[in-house]
Amino acid sequence: MARASFSYSLRMSDLKAELRRRFLARRDLVTPQEAHEAAAAIAAQGFALVERIARDAQIEGPVVSVYWPIRSELNTRPLIEALAAKDYRVTLPVMHKVRHPLVFRAFTPGDDLVKGPFGLSEPAEDMPAYDPDIIFSPLAAFDRRGFRLGYGGGIYDATLAEIRAGKRVVAIGVAYSCQEADHVPIEPHDQPLDFVMTERGTITASAATAA
Numbered sequence: 001m002a003r004a005s006f007s008y009s010l011r012m013s014d015l016k017a018e019l020r021r022r023f024l025a026r027r028d029l030v031t032p033q034e035a036h037e038a039a040a041a042i043a044a045q046g047f048a049l050v051e052r053i054a055r056d057a058q059i060e061g062p063v064v065s066v067y068w069p070i071r072s073e074l075n076t077r078p079l080i081e082a083l084a085a086k087d088y089r090v091t092l093p094v095m096h097k098v099r100h101p102l103v104f105r106a107f108t109p110g111d112d113l114v115k116g117p118f119g120l121s122e123p124a125e126d127m128p129a130y131d132p133d134i135i136f137s138p139l140a141a142f143d144r145r146g147f148r149l150g151y152g153g154g155i156y157d158a159t160l161a162e163i164r165a166g167k168r169v170v171a172i173g174v175a176y177s178c179q180e181a182d183h184v185p186i187e188p189h190d191q192p193l194d195f196v197m198t199e200r201g202t203i204t205a206s207a208a209t210a211a
């Protein structure tokens, strides 16, 4: 038994690592012009979806978490600007350890960010922390059920599991359409997204828990 589950998890991590490599390589091929247009599309769609979620769920002044892009991730800075301009409470993730939940700290465009691990830019430790109502999550690959693969830290999974144990949170994956996979391999700890947003439109995830 022990041997069977060991080989299962080895194969699973190889499979995830291979998919991660393949889909990150696709993302790296996006041209600057495509990236520019996608960032504008995500700002418009993301802003509209936040307004819709806040209205439907009757959340006054929702806390919205947006990632601060690194590497070839889709640029969410125009989305952050659009939300902040309408007085939404924007937070950015602060990483502590792999497989541990993120902390979300307040950010307003123009605020200083400090260097975190892996080239991350994060709000300073003295900024106030809030639990988000809506989380925009980066990813390497996604499927239409709403399952995602990240950089392999299990961090968004741990974060969503923790918040969902106490309240409703809407998770929105942000990606280029070239990052869509038929089926992302899943494990029991994987937390589904509610929506995935690409430059082509917004997908309502079929495995969503909060729709």
Ligand SMILES: Nc1nc2c(c(=O)[nH]1)N(C=O)[C@@H](CNc1ccc(C(=O)N[C@@H](CCC(=O)O)C(=O)O)cc1)CN2
Pocket: 067, 068, 069, 070, 073, 093, 094, 095, 102, 118, 120, 138, 139, 150, 151, 152, 153, 155, 156
């Ligand atoms: N822009 C952005 N912010 C984010 C994330 C993200 O994916 N993108 N995160 C999403 O969770 C959290 C940070 N987590 C991260 C976890 C791992 C790596 C990383 O670079 N990992 C190495 C592999 C390390 C290893 O295998 O030992 C790598 O990919 O090279 C980056 C961010 C919170 N903030």
Ligand SMILES: Nc1ncnc2c1ncn2[C@@H]1O[C@H](COP(=O)(O)OP(=O)(O)OP(=O)(O)O)[C@@H](O)[C@H]1O
Pocket: 012, 013, 016, 099, 148, 149, 150, 151, 152, 153, 154, 155, 156, 157, 158, 187, 189, 190
């Ligand atoms: N809560 C957990 N319990 C047990 N194993 C876990 C847990 N979270 C992650 N792992 C293991 O860590 C590895 C990375 O997890 P996974 O592939 O789900 O991360 P990811 O979704 O790419 O990362 P992130 O959520 O940070 O973007 C996997 O091989 C998985 O088995």
